[in-house]
């Protein structure tokens with residue numbers, strides 16, 4: 533009964549809940565020695581893509597990277613909102629008498645795999661460099677009912693895992709060209725509550741007893757599995773590292789689907805919760821700190837059963853037991869490639885540097 537491999541036992545589930553609860557009430561303690569922002573090296577000449585940069589953690593991450601001198605691409609579903617943000621940031625820069633930021637907004641809607649392919653294709657055709665990809669965009673329809681993406685997949689799994697996986701895979705040629713480069717995945721401590729059904733990766737809509745907390749947690753677990761396989765399959769010479777990071781429990785628009793009174797209540801417990809800027813701290817740390825890459829390489833060399841994962845206090849911590857299950861990780865990898873329509877040969881071709889990636893994407897596009 534393969535179907536139940538990923539199911540959590542009661543014990544693991546309770547342990548997961550305790551983990552998330554403790555993480556929330558102690559995160560301020562563990563990070564009290566940290567400055568609001570990590571010290572960042574000069575970022576001139578570094579190109580970054582931040583998905584979901586119109587709100588919360590992504591917005592703060594993108595702005596701070598740009599302030600540090602990076603070229604930042606806001607990959608967003610709402611380009612109008614992003615362009616308005618950019619105007620605001622530039623106005624601030626002018627007011628403070630500092631140079632304008634090097635930022636632009638491009639359309640990327642993760643609810644549509646077609647949009648992901650289009651984004652990657654345009655990027656590749658222009659042969660653009662990419663040093664840091666930050667997979668930040670994510671949804672959590674707290675207490676919400678089931679929603680289905682354009683590709684007829686459960687929306688948490690699509691937006692939080694499948695679409696970013698496709699994006700990462702299709703942008704690999706740019707990452708490989710630009711090494712040393714890194715992919716930062718904004719993960720979540722909630723993966724401790726995740727479990728997967730490898731027959732369909734919890735993507736088939738209409739299953740009985742849909743639960744958005746379980747859907748969110750499982751999408752974050754799938755993301756860790758996929759990162760694990762990608763990190764261990766990429767050769768060291770590829771010079772690309774995949775790092776996952778928990779931003780902390782942060783007050784953002786992530787609560788937008790809760791009933792209004794609960795949203796108000798949520799804003800009254802800020803004592804334990806991080807501000808979005810504090811939430812961006814560990815993300816920025818993972819994106820820019822040189823020691824993070826050293827750690828990632830050490831982990832790869834030691835054949836550790838998971839890819840690197842950092843806490844909201846910017847320290848490496850271990851992932852949940854179910855995220856260290858290598859067999860499960862390979863199953864997630866296989867199923868993910870199948871669901872996003874990437875052929876088996878794609879990865880090998882890209883890593884071995886077969887030219888003409890734009891055409892590969894083109895073919896994949898047409899197969900759709």
Ligand SMILES: NC(=O)c1ccc[n+]([C@@H]2O[C@H](COP(=O)([O-])OP(=O)(O)OC[C@H]3O[C@@H](n4cnc5c(N)ncnc54)[C@H](OP(=O)(O)O)[C@@H]3O)[C@@H](O)[C@H]2O)c1
Pocket residue numbers: 583584585586587588589590608609610640641642643644667668669670671672691718719720721778779780781782783784785786787
């Ligand atoms: N907040 C927390 O406590 C917490 C804890 C752990 C992990 N995280 C993770 O942190 C990441 C950022 O979350 P946040 O708290 O900053 O939430 P947020 O304020 O809701 O921001 C989410 C961002 O993702 C974008 N997005 C949503 N669906 C999208 C789609 N289909 N295509 C493209 N972009 C899409 C949103 O775009 P719009 O602005 O257009 O809606 C927004 O920019 C998520 O991956 C989340 O799971 C958050």
Ligand SMILES: *[C@@H]1O[C@H](CO)[C@@H](O)[C@H](O)[C@H]1NC(C)=O
Pocket residue numbers: 609610641642643644681682
């Ligand atoms: C994103 O794509 C979904 C699915 O096609 C669509 O329903 C939604 O309107 C799109 N969102 C934006 C902001 O374009």
Ligand SMILES: *[C@@H]1O[C@H](CO)[C@@H](O)[C@H](O)[C@H]1NC(C)=O
Pocket residue numbers: 725743744745746
């Ligand atoms: C949904 O799943 C979560 C995590 O597995 C659990 O804590 C919660 O009690 C469940 N809610 C319902 C309504 O079943």
Ligand SMILES: *[C@@H]1O[C@H](CO)[C@@H](O)[C@H](O)[C@H]1NC(C)=O
Pocket residue numbers: 859862863866876
């Ligand atoms: C994943 O797919 C590959 C190639 O199709 C296969 O050799 C391998 O056994 C599969 N792994 C798992 C764990 O299903």
Ligand SMILES: *[C@H]1O[C@H](CO)[C@@H](O)[C@H](O)[C@H]1NC(C)=O
Pocket residue numbers: 667668669670691692693694695696697698700701715716717718719755758759760762763774
């Ligand atoms: C994280 O990175 C992996 C690359 O291994 C990608 O495939 C995965 O879907 C990403 N997920 C998110 C939301 O960060």
